[in-house]
Amino acid sequence: xxxxxxxxxxxxxxxxxxxxxxxxxxxxxxxxxxxxxxxxxxxxxxxxxxxxxxxxxxxxxxxxxxxxxxxxxxxxxxxxxxxxxxxxxxxxxxxxxxxxxxxxxxxxxxxxxxxxxxxxxxxxxxxxxxxxxxxxxxxxxxxxxxxxxxxxxxxxxxxxxxxxxxxxxxxxxxxxxxxxxxxxxxxxxxxxxxxxxxxxxxxxxxxxxxxxxxxxxxxxxxxxxxxxxxxxxxxxxxxxxxxxxxxxxxxxxxxxxxxxxxxxxx
Numbered sequence: 001x002x003x004x005x006x007x008x009x010x011x012x013x014x015x016x017x018x019x020x021x022x023x024x025x026x027x028x029x030x031x032x033x034x035x036x037x038x039x040x041x042x043x044x045x046x047x048x049x050x051x052x053x054x055x056x057x058x059x060x061x062x063x064x065x066x067x068x069x070x071x072x073x074x075x076x077x078x079x080x081x082x083x084x085x086x087x088x089x090x091x092x093x094x095x096x097x098x099x100x101x102x103x104x105x106x107x108x109x110x111x112x113x114x115x116x117x118x119x120x121x122x123x124x125x126x127x128x129x130x131x132x133x134x135x136x137x138x139x140x141x142x143x144x145x146x147x148x149x150x151x152x153x154x155x156x157x158x159x160x161x162x163x164x165x166x167x168x169x170x171x172x173x174x175x176x177x178x179x180x181x182x183x184x185x186x187x188x189x190x191x192x193x194x195x196x197x198x199x200x201x202x203x204x205x206x207x208x209x210x211x212x213x214x215x216x217x218x219x220x221x222x223x224x225x226x227x228x229x230x231x232x233x234x235x236x237x238x239x240x241x242x243x244x245x246x247x248x249x250x251x252x253x254x255x256x257x258x259x260x261x262x263x264x265x266x
Contacts, residue, residue: 017106017107017109017112019112019116022107022112022113022116023116023119023120025106025116026113026116026117026119026120027120029090030090030120030121030124033089033090033093035085035086035089035093036086036090036124039082039083039085039086039089040082040086040124040128042078042079042082043078043079043080043082043083043128043129043132044079044128044131044132046075046078046079046082047073047075047076047078047079047132047133047136048075048132048135048136048139049075050074050075050078051072051073051074051075051136051137051139051140052136052139052140052142052143054071054072054074054140055072055139055140055141055142055143055144056143058071058143058144058147058149060147060148060149062148066148066149067161067228067229067230067231068144068149068150068151068158068230069137069151069158069161069162069165069228069229069230070161070165070225070228070229070230071140071149072136072137072140072141072144072149073133073136073137073140073162073165073228075136076129076133076165076169076228079129079132079169080169080172080173080224083125083129083169083170083172083173084172084173084176084193085190086121086125086173087121087125087173087174087176087177087180088176088177088179088180088186088189088190088193089180089186090117090121090177090180091114091117091177091178091180091181091189091257092180092181092183092184092185092186092188092189093180093186095184095185096185096186110261110262111258111261111262114181114254114257114258114261117177117181118174118177118178118254121173121174121177122170122173122174125169125170125173125174126166126167126170129165129166129167129169129170130163130166132166133162133163133165133166134153134162134163137153137158137162138152138153151230157230157231158230160239161227161228161229161230161239162228164227164228164229164239164242164243165224165227165228167227167243167246168223168224168225168227168228168242168243168246169224171220171224171246171247171249171250172197172220172221172224172246174250174253174254175197175220175246175249175250175253176189176193176197176253177253177254178250178252178253178254178256178257179192179193179253179257181254181257181260181261182253182256182257182260197219197220197221198221200219201216201219201221201222204216213235214235217235217236217237218237218245220245220246220249222236222237222242223237223241223242223243223245223246223249224242224246225242226238226239226241226242227239227242227243227246
């Protein structure tokens, strides 16, 4: 007599999308990009090297009032460009390679992808910049000791300004990340960053109008500069106002990116 054995049908657990999964995916994608290592490396190296060079070559000039943190962290101006380009590459770069189709197929609601990219990029950028800036300032002070720019992280306002420099640069990167997502073009986003954030404020300073000059303080770069200053000049934004201004720009950039992401086809 034969015995028939029944095999129970196997079932596969349904695929469930989670915030943790999207964040893990974006974290993995960020660190597998060669450009991530290059841009973060450039931002760190230029900040440290330039900080040491300007410290070693500093000549006191009583006629000029120089902020010790802004001077020691002059290299962040180049680092800021590297961070901004990285923000563009992780958003607009997906459209140039076509990877965005696979990303949106896995996350059909789309917006979690944008929020995850922002969170991962912002965390990496801020962490990298904090380490770099808090390393660069003491190294520059090795050469500035005994000069009128001598200062330590324990002095009033110094640590806050160093941290503010890192936060300002990271927020600039988030703003440009939103531009990259909205424009979906690496050249277009880089052009918008250079033209809108760097050149436009410089050109606007040529307009002989007090109102225009006051409004320029609320552009991203001047707002970021106020975060990195130990003492702000008359008419400049306070560090708190500068932080709020940068956050408002970041929210506006991401809101525009989110709106266009939902409205347009991939």
